[in-house]
Amino acid sequence: MSAFLELTESQLDALREIGTIGAGNGATALSVMMGKRIHMTVPEIKIIPFTEVTEALGGAEQVVAGLFTTTTGQAPCNILFVLPIESARVLVDILMGRPLGTTAELDALDKSALAEVANVVSGAYLNSLSSFTKLDFIPSVPAIAIDMAGAILDTVLAQAGTIGDHALLLETEFSAIKEKITGQFFLLPEQGSLEKILESIGVTG
Amino acid sequence: MAKIIKIGMADLNVAKCPDILQTAGLGSCVGVCLWDSITKIGGLAHIMLPYSTQARSVGNEAKFADTAIPLLVKQMENLGALRQRLVAKIAGGAQMFSFYSGNDIMRIGERNAEAVKETLAKLKIKLLAEDVGGNYGRTIEFYTETGKLYIRTINVGEKII
Numbered sequence: 186m187s188a189f190l191e192l193t194e195s196q197l198d199a200l201r202e203i204g205t206i207g208a209g210n211g212a213t214a215l216s217v218m219m220g221k222r223i224h225m226t227v228p229e230i231k232i233i234p235f236t237e238v239t240e241a242l243g244g245a246e247q248v249v250a251g252l253f254t255t256t257t258g259q260a261p262c263n264i265l266f267v268l269p270i271e272s273a274r275v276l277v278d279i280l281m282g283r284p285l286g287t288t289a290e291l292d293a294l295d296k297s298a299l300a301e302v303a304n305v306v307s308g309a310y311l312n313s314l315s316s317f318t319k320l321d322f323i324p325s326v327p328a329i330a331i332d333m334a335g336a337i338l339d340t341v342l343a344q345a346g347t348i349g350d351h352a353l354l355l356e357t358e359f360s361a362i363k364e365k366i367t368g369q370f371f372l373l374p375e376q377g378s379l380e381k382i383l384e385s386i387g388v389t390g
Numbered sequence: 391m392a393k394i395i396k397i398g399m400a401d402l403n404v405a406k407c408p409d410i411l412q413t414a415g416l417g418s419c420v421g422v423c424l425w426d427s428i429t430k431i432g433g434l435a436h437i438m439l440p441y442s443t444q445a446r447s448v449g450n451e452a453k454f455a456d457t458a459i460p461l462l463v464k465q466m467e468n469l470g471a472l473r474q475r476l477v478a479k480i481a482g483g484a485q486m487f488s489f490y491s492g493n494d495i496m497r498i499g500e501r502n503a504e505a506v507k508e509t510l511a512k513l514k515i516k517l518l519a520e521d522v523g524g525n526y527g528r529t530i531e532f533y534t535e536t537g538k539l540y541i542r543t544i545n546v547g548e549k550i551i
Contacts, residue, residue, distance in 0.1 A: 235438065235453070236398035245415030246529055248544055253487050328487035332544055335415015336527020339399050340486040343418055343438055343498045350400070350449040 189232045189353040189379075197230055199388040200355060203317055204228030207310040208357035208370060214309035215302065215359065219279055226358040232351050238338060245335025249273075250291070252303035253328045253341060256311065258321035260378035260385075264310070265341050266303045268368040270331065273299060275366050285364065296329050303327040306359075306370065314372075318385040341373065353379065392535070400453040402435035404465045411532040416482035418499035420455070420506050420522065421530045423479045424462055424515065425537040426471035432534035433462040433471075439498070440505030455505035459513060476515050479539045479551055480506055481530050483522040499523070519551035 192200075205228055212225040239245035250273035252266040268276065274288040277295045280302070281288075288295060304327055311322040330337055342352050355372040374382065383389060392408040399419060405411050407430035413421050416436065424433045435458040439445065442454040451457040467473060483503035503522040510517055521528070521541050531540040539551050 235400040235450075238399060239415055240398070251486075330486045330525070332417070332486065333415040333527035333529065335399070335529075336417030336484065337415075337486055338417070339415065339419040339438065340417040340484075340498065342399070350453070 189351050192232075196383055196388050199383065199386055200230055201228055203314060203382070203386070204230075204355045204357060204372065206317070207313045207372070208359075210309040210313045211306040211357075211370065212359055214305045218302065218305050219276075219361070221279070221361050221364065224360050228355055228357045231354040231356055233354070234351055235342060238342065238352050239335040243334065245333060247334045248332065249334045249337065250299055251330045251332070251334075251337035251341075252300060253330070253337075254303060254307045255325045256322040257325075258323050260318070260320050260322070260381040261375045262322065262378055263341055263373040263375065264303075264307045264324070265337070265371045265373065266306060266327075266368060267334065267337070267371070268299075268366070272366045272368060273331070275364050276302065279364065291331060296331075300327040300329050303329075310370070310372070314382075318382055320381065320385055341371075394531070397434055397436050399436055400438045400450055402433065402452045402458055402462050402465070404431065404433040404462070404469050405534050406431055406469065407534045409534055411534070412530065414529040416528045416530065417484055417486045418482070418502060420480055420482040420499075420502045421528075421532075422455075422459060422462070422506055422510075423481075423530075423532040423539055424459075424466060424476050425479075425532075425534070426466065426475045427477070427537060428472070428475060429470050430534050430537075431466050431469050431471040432532055432537070433466045434530075434532050435459065435462045437502060437506060440501045455502060455509050459506070459509045459515075463513065463515075477518045477537070478510050478515050479519045479532070479537075480517065481521040481528050481539065481541050481551070484524050484526055484528070486525060486527065488525065521549065521551055
């Protein structure tokens with residue numbers, strides 16, 4: 186039995202609400218940075234058994250850019266920003282001011298530009314989470330990996346594995362329609378953090 | 391015709407010749423393949439964490455090295471494999487992200503591989519070959535007919551162990 190399965194409907198609603206505002210801030214920050222309009226979906230809370238997690242996210246062997254940030258503070262969380270490799274290339278083209286379709290292999294500078302995107306989006310998301318909960322979230326520098334989606338996810342989910350058999354993913358999709366960029370943003374609370382977040386906003390049951 | 395049996399994260403399964411056991415996208419997780427060369431029975435576990443003793447709740451036994459491997463052995467025995475003949479090949483245990491600050495999650499791949507090797511040694515199962523570590527993901531296919539393990543990656547090609 187997983188702790189995540191015991192969440193009540195009102196707790197799930199509260200998390201969805203936090204996610205909506207956090208992601209809204211993230212999308213705005215990204216829009217400003219890119220000078221493009223960025224759309225986002227209403228966050229979805231996914232509670233999935235590990236055995237099904239990679240298939241649920243579009244296939245374990247899909248090549249993606251994964252940007253991973255950990256936070257320290259009273260309620261440590263992990264943040265994963267996933268972009269299909271095609272989207273990552275387009276994003277880099279825009280950031281570096283190159284004509285769309287130029288970037289093939291991502292070099293060190295391109296990767297650090299992507300890490301900066303993750304930094305800006307995560308920072309905006311965490312700011313709103315922090316003002317909601319009055320808890321501190323201190324983000325690490327984002328780490329980047331370009332590889333199979335499954336390989337990136339299993340590393341990030343390993344920590345959640347010590348709690349139960351399910352992953353709780355607060356997922357938001359970002360997109361820039363004209364440029365065909367899509368990305369998924371996940372917030373993964375560590376052991377005990379989910380309870381602290383819910384407690385701080387007064388939704389304990 | 392050989393069937394391909396897919397195994398998810400924190401999952402395990404067994405198969406008979408000529409079927410193929412596959413798990414896709416191993417990052418810090420470790421794929422443990424066991425084989426009985428006479429009955430040609432194979433088993434594969436996609437292990438996520440080192441020891442069940444360090445977890446708050448055990449739940450799914452296939453998740454941990456110390457519980458998954460004995461469970462895999464048992465299921466292979468139920469299918470007709472002989473424990474004394476079992477040999478192992480392992481792959482995975484990568485460090486997908488490198489942070490500037492030392493964070494425990496970053497060493498999870500290494501700790502998984504260590505725990506798998508210790509558990510195999512405890513069960514007296516010989517480790518024939520391994521492809522562990524590095525900073526890249528792996529998809530593996532284990533052929534019950536030959537006991538060969540095919541390893542595919544995005545950036546560093548393919549190999550057979």
